[in-house]
Amino acid sequence: MAAPMTTPDFLDLIRASGLLDDGALARVAGDLPPEPVACAEKLVTAEVLTPFQAKQLLAGRVRGLVLGQYRVLGPLGKGGMGIVYLAEHVDLGRKVAIKVLNEEQAREKLGLERFFREARAVAALDHPNIVRLHDITQSAGTYFLVMEFVDGTDLQALIDGAGPLLYSRAANYIAQAAAGLRHAHSKGFVHRDIKPANLILASDGTVKVLDMGLARSVCNPKDSLTGTLDEDVIVGTADYLSPEQALNADLDARSDIYSLGATFFALLTGRAPFQGSTAQKVAQHQLAATPDVSKLRPDVAPGMAAVVTRMMAKLPRDRYQSAREVIIALSPWLPVDMPSEITVVLRAAETTSIVRPARAPRTKLQRLSRGARRAAWCAPVLGAGLLYAVLGGARSAQPQVVGGEAEPQFPSATEPQLLTGHSSAVNDIVFSPDGTRCASIDWDGKLFIWDAKTGTRLHNSPTRPGARGLVCATTPDGRYLLVAGERMPVLAFDWATGREVRAYQPHEKATWGIAVSPGGEYLLTSGGDGTVILRDLTTGDEIRRFEVAAKQAWTVAFSPDGTKFAAGFGDGPAPEESNFIKVWATADGSELNRLTGHTQDVRAIEFRPDGQVLASGGFDGTIRLWNLTTGTEIRRIDAHESIVERVRFLPDGRRVLTCGGPMPHVKPNEEGGTAKIWDTVTGRELACWRGGPWSDLISIVPSRDGRFAVAGGRDQNVRLWPLPAAPVDPLIYGFQLPASAVFKSTFRDGQHTDPGARALAGKGIYLHCWKNESVAEFRCDVTEARPWIGVTNLNADLSSQVLFQFDEGLNLPVVPGKRYRVRVEYRTANDAQGTAQVRNPRGNEYPALAEVRLEGTNGTWTTVEMAFQRPVGGKIDVCVLNSAVGEGNQLAVRTVEVLEIEPVK
Incomplete structure (x- = not known):
């Protein structure tokens, strides 16, 4: 059609396009400029038309602006x-x-x-x-x-605008893409055009694979169209083309792995692997060696550069054979809070098989198909003020974050930024998963959502009249904020808009604890009625209810992999029914652990990022670390006077952030309330904020990357401030025994004569002989206020060992792919000598990852070192052996330290 000459002509084009009907046009047609361009500008300003629609109409183009039930807004x-x-x-x-x-x-x-x-x-x-x-x-x-x-940007645009990415971020994005490809490959599809432009980064940090238009099914003949229609056509993009794809060979998942490796190269270096014309690039993909990423970008770890090189191996058999293997190879550089789709892969890699917990019996509504459940959510349910509007509907717009990661700016570490407006004590606080927003709830039921970058209050969301806000949490996908307390349901709000979208049944007296499973399936709550309730997050249906004699269930938490959850309890009718923690299996509700030791209410709990250890804080002022394999206490830290309000692990899994101090009725005292960071291995206090704005803290939480924290307290303020960085080459483990641990024990026929030697097994230290015929003496003593363990072989059947087990006893956060240094301080007497090994036990095999000879020292304490990189699979231990025989030939160990080297940034 011809371009419009007058406003009536322009309005006729709008009618012809189908964008607006006569009724809608009548509502906007009054007082329009006579000239069509000015008319179009006014309608764009009024948001009646988009700029794209206006431009098309001014050019006389009306076809395609409405397609079926859809209005086209723009390209x-x-x-x-x-x-x-x-x-x-x-x-x-x-x-x-x-x-x-x-x-x-x-x-x-x-x-x-x-x-x-x-x-x-x-x-x-x-x-x-x-x-x-x-x-x-x-x-x-x-x-x-x-x-x-998907509201976001593709990775090619990200590279074009910002250049090479932080290598940890690049690994994160590639792992997510690999998770998507793993699903596609499992269904028999090969994408065939993986490149940065076909990976889109959503505003919530999720990477999604685009454009399956070149996908070729390898299992469904009806979908094998490229085989019949593309025989003489190279399909794909030259910059990221696999060698076999250029030859029109049969393709499998390994072709996508090559292209994903080339994409990884581009994210790390800012350019495609090979340069030149299309023909030159295709030839180089087949013949030229892959450029070394570490030479183009020296700050990239050699191990990561090796992953890129292997992904881009010329022969498919030399690459990683599956997207799963790619995810595992990237695990050393991935954050601890990866989506459940990736966590499942990593957990399965540790146990060599994927274990999927069985679901609880489902109701009829729960048995609906995934699509039907999504559709059911899209229909609002009337009643109670439309409380049951959907949690699973369209994704709300999230704030745009460049590169998927916020960069908040704060004042100095000693003077926090104060966010004001609450009218009573701020009892709980939470970050959105992307770190751009935080929310706080107070005792008057006021809920505020803040911009974490500027401190601006974005929303003041109403809860219920007369309510008392006690706790808040977030869904892992960052879409919804959940709050609860007294005289109010458990409410869900949209993070982006602050609108209430859902309500769940509260506990009888008050809801004190909330947690959402990492996969977003379950809602876990606890309350003043002493119960813990597991619900389906989508339907709100109760799945299981747990009741105990203690009538206060303060807090709940899910493990990082979602396979178990825990709750902390208060005072009960008898001492044995008070102040304990219970851990259950998510799949069937079976009880896994009952942890006792706190002398007053257990106020706070949190799983370590690897899921092997639980931290707790109580009204007795202590922090306790629990081994979830053995159900024993690993360490007790006297952390705060009177009360530990919150315990939060930092991303490294070694440090915890806490807040606490006295309740108002126990003042005055020396502390007055503090925030602290603790080393959970050594029990040392690493940082402390006290006095002034740090007094009377009730709630605290770190950002997911551990760079800053937010806290609330009785002074009605919210505080934002940066946290100190993790130490370089952090100490992972330091062998230490109390000065009272003195014994002398003979090990014969597989048994110790002194119970003190047997007790060390609970601390992950094993003193034994692996041959039944061996006889050895183990002695623990103290010299210069430092305890040590000595071993002497009493017969010629050498097999005595002083063993430090990393996984089963010590629960050390030693991660596959990372490098570590082990220091062993020892001395020998007379003719004693031996070896120290870092081993990787696998079944009945004990391969050594590192070994050093322990030469005779004639009674002088000497230190040796070993370095190793943890592989995937198996366990890790440090084994010290004495290779001499006879009384007086003692080898003693005083120090074993494990330090991380070349930590992942």
């Missing part, structure tokens, strides 16, 4: 198969991405077949790291796909 991008537009459903207002097949390809059999192949490919896939397909349809001869709209 998002362009690919080989067609143009992608942002669109909106006419009735529902839901924003989607629409890919329109261009007219030339729609007329060609190859183009149309590829288009429908894309639909079949995407429709078969349902994974958080793959863009989802909603529909495939056509309107007036225009074929188009309706897909999930």
